[in-house]
Amino acid sequence: MTSTVTAPASALAASQPPARKRRRRRSTPLIALLLGPAAVLIIVFIVAPAVYGMYLSFTNTQLTGFAARSPKLVGFDNYAYLLTNADFLSSLGHTGEFVLYSAIIGQTVLGMVAAILLSRPWIRGKGIFGAAILMPMVVPEVVASLTWASVLSNNSSGTLNLLTSFFGAGSTDWLQVVPLASVVAVNIWRGIAFAMIMFQAALEDVPVELIEAARIDGARAIQVFRHVTLPLIRGPVFLYLLLTTISTVGAFGLVYFLTQGGPAGQTRIAAIYIYERALQFSQIGIGSAASMILLAIVLVLGLVYVRLAKVEV
Template sequence: MTSLVDAPASVQTAIRPPAPGRRRSRRTWPIVALLLGPSAVLITVFIVLPAVYGVWLSLTNTQLTGFAARNPQFIGLDNYTYLLASADFLASLGQTGTFLFWSAIIGQTVLGMVAAVLLSRTWVRGKGFFGAALLMPMVVPEVVASLTWASVLATSPEGTLNRLTGLFGADSTAWLQDFPMLAIILVNIWRGLAFAMIMFQAALEDVPAELIEASRVDGASAVQVFRYVTLPLIRGPVFLYLLLTTISTVGVFGLVYFLTRGGPGGQTTIAAIYIYERALQFSQIGIGSAASIILLVIVLVLGVVYVRLAKVQV
């Protein structure tokens, strides 16, 4: 049996009684408080308290207009039961899921990966041009991007896309009416592609070249190398990106609001639009808050799933 006295110096250091550490922490806590305090205060004031207030509002029948605005009442879980039985709200969650799956998970992630892999190839020429072209949508402010696409997809023959299809003799198409969900999905892919590409490019650079070369020497094809060597090595960044893009896509509002306002016929009323309509247009803050909390819970669940799948620390 090894006594503490007999143990090497390094071990002794490791199992040293905690008293001196506590003394040091007592000495350092003011500086820790000074450094972390402002952040903690800001997070509490601007995130925690509004979130708690949001939860409280979701348990009331608070309205911004009408007699009900004068005397909001605590109504328990009524807003939640109303929403979970509301076909409109459930439809908005479904549309959010469709929008998220096709634009963020499939579109941005897959195309971003393809762009990153292609741009990492030595034989590709004009990388600077392609990289810049893909980065442009990320740089453009959301409002400008939305107005640009509203012009591209305009119903009239003067719309850019209608002009292009008109060159081939096609009639004008009301893109935002006939294909509203497809339109906002494509625009969101266009807008988020650059961020995915940048993240995946950075991850690909960290994959050891010798591993790739070794697998090629062993006879693996390019697809096999990507599937069995590259992808497992960049799993962390991929899931981290999925987490980030899920959060940001579920929160997309301006893009859809400017292009379709949730229409036509509610076909693009994603959850963010539903919440805006309820809380601000129809002044039903209680219901809007409850819808926000439900959405928050869904995103948290998705986030936990991603983190578990990635086995990474966030």
């Protein structure tokens, strides 16, 4: 009589890879094939320039002069210079004002109002209203800048001066008198469409039953929005704030075409300061260091938005 020794079931199960692992191994080449081109583009056009820019920020690289021929490492000298430079610190302050008033307050609030109005069934002419808001989004930046330069022109034929003349006001050079407010208004005009699209999509996912229940309990429209709707769309709102903050911090063309950073540096935001240092004054090292400081500020703001939205990354 022979006895056979059988392996425990647990040992057999452990010796064979689970079906989930086998499927994962089979799908790995497909995932690499699909994501590979995008990953290569990100590395070539985003990661590599960022790493090279970080390296340049520790050097005295210039486009002209002796430093252009043989740049040297200078450590944190560029950063120390920028953090004690009044012009750079002023440009950061102007950037903060520009982002706060145009992106965080202006575009967010007006975009939300537009999204709420378009979601109401009793609103007439939604197509015309939505098209009017979406139109600035499709207008090229240069065309928009030239158009607003004509609107804010200092002569009597400027559109805004023509409107104010009906009330007996004289011609005003708006880009000289209120330059920052002017560029803020133009940037709000450009960004409302994107905010409206994101918020309208978020509002459509809010359950109607919750809103009706709140109204039955006697909540007013503002209370429903504050205590029911807004908490449910918190994620999309902070996602939009993150995206609009990043794009507004890096804004350059619109402000430069309208004011070129003037008058007297009142609209010299960080992007214009970097452009002046790196390309006009040929100080690539200082310009790169300013870019790294701006990148660090944006990363900190991004982490704050993610924490506030309670999104796990």
